[in-house]
Amino acid sequence: MPEDWKKGNVVPIFKKELFSCFKISVLFYFFKESSDKCCGFVFQGHEEDDRKVRRREKNRVAAQRSRKKQTQKADKLHEEYECLEQENTSLKREIGKLTDEMKHLSEVLKDHEKICPLLHCSVNFVTIPRPDALTSCLPR
Structure with missing residues (x-):
């Protein structure tokens, strides 16, 4: 066996294959006279x-x-994750807009109740309790 092989200077993938070829060559050399065995x-x-x-x-x-x-499966999951993140962000933005609109409309309603002649009419003896719209609709 050459000295380079013993030192490990041969690429590991080919070292075993080269060694096998070397063994075969040596065996062939020793048995070349009796070709039927070799x-x-x-x-x-x-x-x-x-x-x-x-x-x-x-x-x-x-x-x-x-x-x-x-890798393809991981890429597909990553794309799905990104789509869901975008959808989640969009839905949160929409919730914020709707909450702001609800607060605004509640304020408009309160302002209107102060001046509404139907609510202050003397014929109307029974007051109907109304739950605060803002607190009943907000997520808990």
Whole structure:
């Protein structure tokens, strides 16, 4: 085994594969005279390595697909969150406007009650209690 490999100067992904090729080359060198023993063993090791490489590649592609799907799901949730935040802000603004309008109309009604001839008429003996519109409509 070359000294660079022992020191770890080879990229980790390829280190194992290069070592496997090195082993096969060494085995082939030692067994080249008896080709019937060598070929079966070398090709079997080579096929196993090919299967490992194909399985590793398949697993890598599956992991990429999984990460992409997870990212798309997170993006979709983020977009939904932003839409709901905008809708919530808009509804709060509308509540504020409606509350201001209700306060204004309550003030107009109170001012009108002071001068309304129908409410101060002497024929009207029964006063009907009216709940304060402002307090009955506001959220608790």
